[in-house]
Amino acid sequence: MGRNGRRSWQCAALPVALGTMLLCASPVADAAQGPAPGQGGPGAQPSPATQKRAKAKFDEGVALSDEAKWTEALDAFRESNELVPMAGVQFNIAITERALGRYVDCKRTARKTLDDIASGSLKIKQPKMKIDVEGVLKECSEKIALVTIKVSPEEADVQVDGASPERLPDGRVEVDPGRHVFVATAAGYQTTTVTKEIEPGETDVVIATPPLPKARPIGKGGGPDAPQEEEATPWYESGWFWGVTGGVLAAGAAVVVIVVLVKPAEQAPAEPPAGTVDHVVPAVIRW
Numbered sequence: 001m002g003r004n005g006r007r008s009w010q011c012a013a014l015p016v017a018l019g020t021m022l023l024c025a026s027p028v029a030d031a032a033q034g035p036a037p038g039q040g041g042p043g044a045q046p047s048p049a050t051q052k053r054a055k056a057k058f059d060e061g062v063a064l065s066d067e068a069k070w071t072e073a074l075d076a077f078r079e080s081n082e083l084v085p086m087a088g089v090q091f092n093i094a095i096t097e098r099a100l101g102r103y104v105d106c107k108r109t110a111r112k113t114l115d116d117i118a119s120g121s122l123k124i125k126q127p128k129m130k131i132d133v134e135g136v137l138k139e140c141s142e143k144i145a146l147v148t149i150k151v152s153p154e155e156a157d158v159q160v161d162g163a164s165p166e167r168l169p170d171g172r173v174e175v176d177p178g179r180h181v182f183v184a185t186a187a188g189y190q191t192t193t194v195t196k197e198i199e200p201g202e203t204d205v206v207i208a209t210p211p212l213p214k215a216r217p218i219g220k221g222g223g224p225d226a227p228q229e230e231e232a233t234p235w236y237e238s239g240w241f242w243g244v245t246g247g248v249l250a251a252g253a254a255v256v257v258i259v260v261l262v263k264p265a266e267q268a269p270a271e272p273p274a275g276t277v278d279h280v281v282p283a284v285i286r287w
Contacts, residue, residue: 046084054083061092070099087113087122087129094136103140104174110137145198147173149182151207156186158207172202184209 046054061076074096081089090113097106113133116122124130148171149158158165161181165173175198182194182205189209196205 050083054080054086054089057083058089058092061096065092065096065099070096074100085116085122087117087124087133090116090122091129091133091136094133094140098136098140101176101178103143103176106140107137107144107174110134110140143177143200144174145177145200146202147175147198148202148204149173149207150204151184152209153186153189156184156189156207156209159183182207188212 057076057080061073061080064070064073064076074093077089077093077096080086081093090109094106094109094113097103097109110133113122114130114137117124117130117133146168149165151158159182160173160175162183165175167173177198177200179195179197182196183191184194184207185191186209189211192207192209194205194207
């Protein structure tokens with residue numbers, strides 16, 4: 001492509017990391033000529049100044065794509081489409097998302113473009129444009145992973161990569177191939193994180209959130225039917241504490257000194273100023 005944004009579109013190839021994208025004839029040719037009057041969808045026709053800015057952004061996106069600067073090119077194409085929506089520009093958005101490996105976004109962009117063409121809100125100069133968009137839609141759809149998330153408890157809230165996933169009617173979630181982080185949260189349960197490498201196709205992700213440790217009830221008198229208050233189990237009495245301690249001893253550790261600070265049942269009497277205390281011996285357990 002020439003640096004002025006115009007290229008011969010008989011058969012122009014754009015190199016990408018995963019291979020070569022072949023763009024033939026019409027799809028980008030429509031956009032390469034700049035936004036045309038009447039192609040901004042229903043409503044008022046874009047002003048000449050708006051059309052000029054949209055074309056400048058499109059040309060910028062094409063130049064950046066020539067340098068394989070896909071992220072920057074995507075931003076430029078999106079800005080152009082916001083100014084003047086065009087089928088050709090949206091096609092460029094889709095293929096740039098494909099070059100970045102954002103197959104879910106590519107599918108959504110291509111699907112919306114076809115819907116807008118069908119509704120008449122986007123006009124195309126050549127019928128081949130629709131065929132090419134359909135081809136991109138099919139290619140990206142085949143590379144998407146469909147994930148069934150099985151979580152316990154069922155009412156737990158699940159986020160994928162820090163956001164609530166958009167679910168299909170059957171409850172599955174579409175994600176791009178690669179590493180993803182699944183986080184489940186529920187009241188009364190521990191927050192659980194699962195990181196998994198997802199391949200194209202269908203897969204299951206199982207997240208079991210363990211319940212939080214239950215508090216230990218203690219009586220306050222008044223008989224068996226009296227209301228009970230709960231007191232959290234001290235950490236030095238919990239199973240993990242003695243499990244870790246026993247493991248260290250079994251491994252033959254030389255000396256382990258663990259300081260246990262026990263909360264007094266009643267408020268301690270006032271102590272003399274620190275300057276009058278000669279020495280304080282902490283309560284320790286030695287092995």
